[in-house]
Amino acid sequence: MIFRKLELSDFRNIEDLEMIPGEKVNIICGENAQGKTNLMEALWLFTGAKSFRQTKDSEFIRFGTEKARLKADFYSENREQNAEITFSPSKSIKKNGIDIKTSAEYAGTCGGVVFSPSHMNLFRDGPKERRRLADTSLCQLYPKYISVLSDYNKVLLQRNTVLKDARYHSGLIDMLDVYDEQLARLGGNIIRTRVAYCESLNKKAAEIYKGMSAGREEFFAEYKTTVLSEDEHAESSLSTADWAQKLYNALQTSRNFDFEHGSTSMGPHRDDIEVTLDGMPVRSFGSQGQQRSCILSLKLGEAKLLGEAMGEPPLILLDDVMSELDSVRRDYILNSIGESQIFLTCCDKELFSGLSEGKVFIMEKGKIKET
Ligand SMILES: Nc1ncnc2c1ncn2[C@@H]1O[C@H](COP(=O)(O)OP(=O)(O)OP(=O)(O)O)[C@@H](O)[C@H]1O
Ligand SMILES: [Mg+2]
Secondary structure (H helix, E strand, O other), X not given: OEEEXXXXXXXXXXXXXEEXXXXXXXXXXXXXXXXXXXXXXXXXXXXXXXXXOOOOHHHHEOOOOOOEEEEEEEEEOOEEEEEEEEEOOOEEXXXXXXXXXXXXXXXXXXXXXXXXXXXHHOOOOOHHHHHHHHHHHHHHHOHHHHHHXXXXXXXXXXXXXXXXXXXXXXXXXXXXXXXXXXXXXXXXXXXXXHHHHHHHHHHHHHHHHHHHHOOOOOEEEEEXXXXXXXXXXXXXXXXXXXXXXXXXHHHHHOHHHHHHHOOOOOOHHHOEEEEEEOOEEHHHHOOXXXXXXXXXXXXXXXXXXXXXXXXXXOEEEEEOOHHHOOHHHHHHHHHHOOOOOEEEEEOOHHHHOOOOOOEEEEEEOOEEEEO
């Protein structure tokens, strides 16, 4: 997708903004707390994904006002389109003038990849962030995945409640059979989808890592699921039904353990994505530079997969990550984004003084100016 025009009003610290971005590189410079990330967040919301910051919808509305409005004209799916998102405080979306009822209905409109400083901690954080990496893309690739994920989480919550309450009401235990069956069916679908995604992502990311590191180490990323033992590999040839069966068996086996702990220990909500370099987990053994290169490879790999699946280059947002990277990696990114439109923020304009094409904007107190 390519943004043609963006208009924001009362969105976070941005009272009123109109921006005509360039088709390729857009650099947004400004001091701290001027609204750069807010702008990136607004762009990101048009991909249909949730904010990349963990926020409530009401937080988007500028303090002291009642309604945030975001409007964009963009080119996607071989045509000019527009969308409008409002928060007042609940969210409503219009696409090409038509009301959109659910996130799933909007998802798939435009693909995007975002890369922010929090991603730099991907290997230091827990598995939740790594699962999110896969889920964010999968929700864009397969809008139905959003509802499978949300149904799974609902059943999981119910099962956990029963595990806790059954101590006092033993009659509830029978309900676990129903939940186990439902969890296995939904979870099997999630595991199958993530295993296939990780396999494709690995192929792209390994190629990128090779280019970035001059083939020094071998990159390998794989989905690690709790329903297999540590040394087993998740085979992509397994069907949803196969995974459902494995998860069902795991839930049955772990029931006593889960009962004692009052939570569900097996299933996609506990799974992880493991990245190794020459067979060594980068999480425990990778240097900071190696970890960054792995993260970059995964993000750029994600962009490639989205681009292929959607048949058009995805939007790329790089919030504040350029100054954390050395110049070799910075150049690598700018040379490998293909036809994508890219927005990147930084505090130091000089970082891109050598840039031959693209637009540079200055952001100050929520207002933007092209230089
Ligand atoms: N709902 C809101 N209403 C008004 N201001 C808000 C709202 N939400 C956030 N802000 C303010 O927006 C300001 C700019 O935030 P933003 O994260 O975009 O800054 P930034 O330019 O990315 O800075 P940095 O370089 O430090 O990352 C913050 O000072 C924050 O307090
Ligand atoms: Mg910021």
